[in-house]
Amino acid sequence: MSYNSELLSTLWFLPGIGVIGAVIANTSGTGGGVVFVPVFNALRELGELDLQPLQIVGISMCIQSFGMTMGALRWTDRLYHQPLPDELHATVRPRDFFAVCLAVMALSLPAMLVTQRWAQLDQHAVLTAYKLFSILLGLALIASTWTFNFKRGEKDRLERADLAVVLLLAIPGGILTALFSVGIGELVAHYLFIRHYPVLLCTGAACVISAVSVIAGSLWHVQAGSVPWEVVLLAVPGAILGGFLARPIALWLGARRLKTLDGGWIVASALYLLWSNAN
Numbered sequence: 001m002s003y004n005s006e007l008l009s010t011l012w013f014l015p016g017i018g019v020i021g022a023v024i025a026n027t028s029g030t031g032g033g034v035v036f037v038p039v040f041n042a043l044r045e046l047g048e049l050d051l052q053p054l055q056i057v058g059i060s061m062c063i064q065s066f067g068m069t070m071g072a073l074r075w076t077d078r079l080y081h082q083p084l085p086d087e088l089h090a091t092v093r094p095r096d097f098f099a100v101c102l103a104v105m106a107l108s109l110p111a112m113l114v115t116q117r118w119a120q121l122d123q124h125a126v127l128t129a130y131k132l133f134s135i136l137l138g139l140a141l142i143a144s145t146w147t148f149n150f151k152r153g154e155k156d157r158l159e160r161a162d163l164a165v166v167l168l169l170a171i172p173g174g175i176l177t178a179l180f181s182v183g184i185g186e187l188v189a190h191y192l193f194i195r196h197y198p199v200l201l202c203t204g205a206a207c208v209i210s211a212v213s214v215i216a217g218s219l220w221h222v223q224a225g226s227v228p229w230e231v232v233l234l235a236v237p238g239a240i241l242g243g244f245l246a247r248p249i250a251l252w253l254g255a256r257r258l259k260t261l262d263g264g265w266i267v268a269s270a271l272y273l274l275w276s277n278a279n
Helices: 005-010 014-028 033-045 053-079 094-118 123-145 160-180 184-194 199-224 229-253 255-278
Strands: none
Touching (some): 014 033, 014 229, 053 229, 094 160, 094 184, 123 255, 184 199, 199 255
């Protein structure tokens, strides 16, 4: 393991990026890649960092391994210390929470690991298709939040049909996570949000899934030597802090504002990545 000590002084702002990325990742459940990938792409375009696409994915996964793990632990703690729900809100059953986590990971982890090691895919084409889908998903989340879900009570039990859908999302989500360090958490969280489950189930389960996924995915990048450690060393403390702060921020925002901000960020970051790849 080696690092460039000169970069430690020039990239002084990375702890702040780590905090912001982890807060967004762990309040929404989408994973830190929705922040880190656009940011590191921008730094590469500006000439601040000489990074290859594979290195950007490796950095993002390693940083998320710390930030998403902190967030996952915080949300899991909340699962066992839920207050009485307000009107239109519901409590989450632990069996539903872990059913989503374990069922999704049983399919997404093998898909991610196989993709990392053996799959040869056109990343530009996959990114374009994925981000176009993300835009539709983000707009659908915002629309559903302010229309038919506005005055409807949250679901208090996981429906079998919804579990079946997240299982269908698991394999493509694992493939996307291998390629871009983000995917599975975003798909699971947004689908459950649209279906109007409590924030704890949507965000918390997605954080657990994302945390385990990026830890497993980071191992391959470390072995392949595609991780610039000076970048990781600077961002990780901020990511841990952001992961710790994310849960109270999400609860303070409330479901509607959280969903709106989440959907808006996904649309904005997707449009930026599409524009960046087109130029």
